[in-house]
Amino acid sequence: MFESLMLLVGATVLLLGSPGPAPLALAASSATFGVRNSLPFLGGILAGLLAAIAGALFGVAALLKTAPQLALALQIIAALYIARIAWRIATAPVLSTAEQRQDKPSLLDGFILNLLNPKAYMAFLALFSQFLLPAEQEYLRYGLTALVCFGCAIVVDLGWLLAGGALRRVFSHPKWARTVRCLLALAMLATVLLGLLLWHS
Known part of the structure; x- marks a missing residue:
C-alpha cells in the first residue's frame, strides 16, 4: 500500500505540478493581485479539478479520448479563455488599486479554466488506470x-500560489512589474500553444 501511495503521489505531483496554464495563471495572479486576492481563483481551479476527477471517473475522459475533435474544440475554447486571463494579468495596473482588485481572476474563472481543459481529464484517466490504490472494494x-x-493538487x-506571491515584491517596482507580468502572461500562452501543438500532432 505504501509503495502504491508513493507512486501515485509522485505521478500526481508530476502531472499536476509541472508548469502549465493553470499553475502559471495561479502564480501570475498572486504575483499581480496578491495571495489573499487570488484565493477565490485557487478555489475555482480546485473545484474545476474536482469536476475533472468526476469526469474521469464517470467516463468523460474516455469520451474525449475517443472523440479527438471534441477534445480539440474544448482545448481551443480553454486556450482562448486562458488568453483572456493572461491579458487581464498583463494589463493590470502596476499599483495596487481598487480597480486592480476588481479585475482579478475570480472563482468562476478558475473553475471554467479547468472545466474546459481536456488535459485535466486525461491526466486523471491516466492516474486512475495506472496508479489505482489497492483496496478490497472497487469504490x-x-x-x-x-x-x-x-490532496496533492x-x-x-x-x-x-505562494511562489507567485513571493514575486509580489518585484511588482512593487513599476519598472519591473509590467515586464514580469508580461513574461508570466506569455509563459501561460506558450504552454497553451504547446499543448495545442502536442494535442494536434
Whole structure:
C-alpha cells in the first residue's frame, strides 16, 4: 500500500505540478493581485479539478479520448479563455488599486479554466488506470485514489500560489512589474500553444 501511495503521489505531483496554464495563471495572479486576492481563483481551479476527477471517473475522459475533435474544440475554447486571463494579468495596473482588485481572476474563472481543459481529464484517466490504490472494494480503490490526487493538487496549487506571491515584491517596482507580468502572461500562452501543438500532432 505504501509503495502504491508513493507512486501515485509522485505521478500526481508530476502531472499536476509541472508548469502549465493553470499553475502559471495561479502564480501570475498572486504575483499581480496578491495571495489573499487570488484565493477565490485557487478555489475555482480546485473545484474545476474536482469536476475533472468526476469526469474521469464517470467516463468523460474516455469520451474525449475517443472523440479527438471534441477534445480539440474544448482545448481551443480553454486556450482562448486562458488568453483572456493572461491579458487581464498583463494589463493590470502596476499599483495596487481598487480597480486592480476588481479585475482579478475570480472563482468562476478558475473553475471554467479547468472545466474546459481536456488535459485535466486525461491526466486523471491516466492516474486512475495506472496508479489505482489497492483496496478490497472497487469504490474504495477509486475513492481513495481520487482523494489522494485531490490532496496533492491542493498542495501543488498552493505552492504555485505562494511562489507567485513571493514575486509580489518585484511588482512593487513599476519598472519591473509590467515586464514580469508580461513574461508570466506569455509563459501561460506558450504552454497553451504547446499543448495545442502536442494535442494536434
